[in-house]
Amino acid sequence: xxxxQLQIQIARQFIEAIPFARAVGMTIESVGGGHAVxxxxxxxxxxxDPRRGVLHGGVISALMDTCGGAAVMSHPVGxxxxxxxxxxxxxxxxxxxGAAIRAEAECYHVTRSVAFIxxxxxxxxxxxxxAAATGAFTMTVRxxxxxxxxxx
Amino acid sequence: xxxxxxxxxxxxxxERRDGHLSRLVGSxxxxxxxxxxxDRRGDELTAVLPFKDMLIGDPMVPALHxxxxxxxxxxxxxxxxxxxxxxxxxxxxxxxxxxxxLPKTIDFTIDYLRSGLPRxxxxxxxxxxxxxxxxxxxxxxxxxxxxxxxxQATGHFLMPADPRDDPGHV
Numbered sequence: 001x002x003x004x005q006l007q008i009q010i011a012r013q014f015i016e017a018i019p020f021a022r023a024v025g026m027t028i029e030s031v032g033g034g035h036a037v038x039x040x041x042x043x044x045x046x047x048x049d050p051r052r053g054v055l056h057g058g059v060i061s062a063l064m065d066t067c068g069g070a071a072v073m074s075h076p077v078g079x080x081x082x083x084x085x086x087x088x089x090x091x092x093x094x095x096x097x098g099a100a101i102r103a104e105a106e107c108y109h110v111t112r113s114v115a116f117i118x119x120x121x122x123x124x125x126x127x128x129x130x131a132a133a134t135g136a137f138t139m140t141v142r143x144x145x146x147x148x149x150x151x152x
Numbered sequence: 153x154x155x156x157x158x159x160x161x162x163x164x165x166x167e168r169r170d171g172h173l174s175r176l177v178g179s180x181x182x183x184x185x186x187x188x189x190x191d192r193r194g195d196e197l198t199a200v201l202p203f204k205d206m207l208i209g210d211p212m213v214p215a216l217h218x219x220x221x222x223x224x225x226x227x228x229x230x231x232x233x234x235x236x237x238x239x240x241x242x243x244x245x246x247x248x249x250x251x252x253x254l255p256k257t258i259d260f261t262i263d264y265l266r267s268g269l270p271r272x273x274x275x276x277x278x279x280x281x282x283x284x285x286x287x288x289x290x291x292x293x294x295x296x297x298x299x300x301x302x303x304q305a306t307g308h309f310l311m312p313a314d315p316r317d318d319p320g321h322v
């Protein structure tokens with residue numbers, strides 16, 4: 001098994017151990033190098049406005065938050081913990097009724113204790129994404145990983 | 153001389169208001185999935201999120217999932233805004249029977265102040281500005297102490313179209 005495959009497997013186990021991520025059916029598609037892709041199937045129980053058949057904004061937010069966290073955890077500096085400090089979500093359009101949602105997040109900058117992410121959510125349709133997010137996470141880096149980074 | 157209309161009996165008043173509130177909250181399947189309830193005192197609403205294991209995001213701490221907190225705050229904001237639209241119609245007896253028309257979230261910014269503990273959470277939203285087309289809503293959430301917030305958020309919403317503006321609406 002390659003390092004990348006091992007990293008995906010560890011991340012998958014990590015996400016599957018999160019009770020809420022399991023409850024809404026989140027699945028890691030890829031993760032590594034500060035980048036993550038997570039999908040979530042459509043589920044009637046997650047609908048926010050039945051008149052329009054659209055998922056609740058909050059569950060899309062939960063997906064983007066989880067995906068952002070996974071991107072931070074996979075950053076090459078090797079964070080050992082990550083917690084959301086703030087998250088801003090722009091809802092560009094309603095997700096297509098019945099469609100699975102795919103979130104993609106990138107951790108584009110890290111300092112010693114803060115990681116910055118941006119993310120998008122799509123529903124398989126052409127055009128703009130369903131939603132976009134930017135966020136900041138607090139993180140801690142394992143002392144050994146930090147030393148290695150500093151020595152390089 | 154016309155007879156003075158007597159005030160609506162208190163039980164009928166409560167039943168009518170609670171009925172509108174439960175129809176509003178009941179119109180959101182996701183609120184039921186998370187188990188969100190609303191406590192009403194007059195027109196003041198408090199959203200309540202009773203703890204359950206499913207809401208955990210970090211089993212090691214353990215802490216509520218950030219996405220659960222976001223969902224709880226967004227739901228509290230949407231219900232408060234819808235309730236504030238519904239209230240005058242409901243009280244004048246002219247509306248509220250067409251079913252809830254929900255505002256659409258344009259953007260939502262959550263500020264995580266401390267980790268959500270594995271226990272019940274509460275939230276209260278305030279409509280800061282409400283116009284014909286847009287509204288800005290602020291919401292605060294706490295657990296044990298009202299003054300120790302664990303999260304706050306601000307969102308912008310697109311107001312639902314008034315059905316009275318739509319001649320096709322029955």
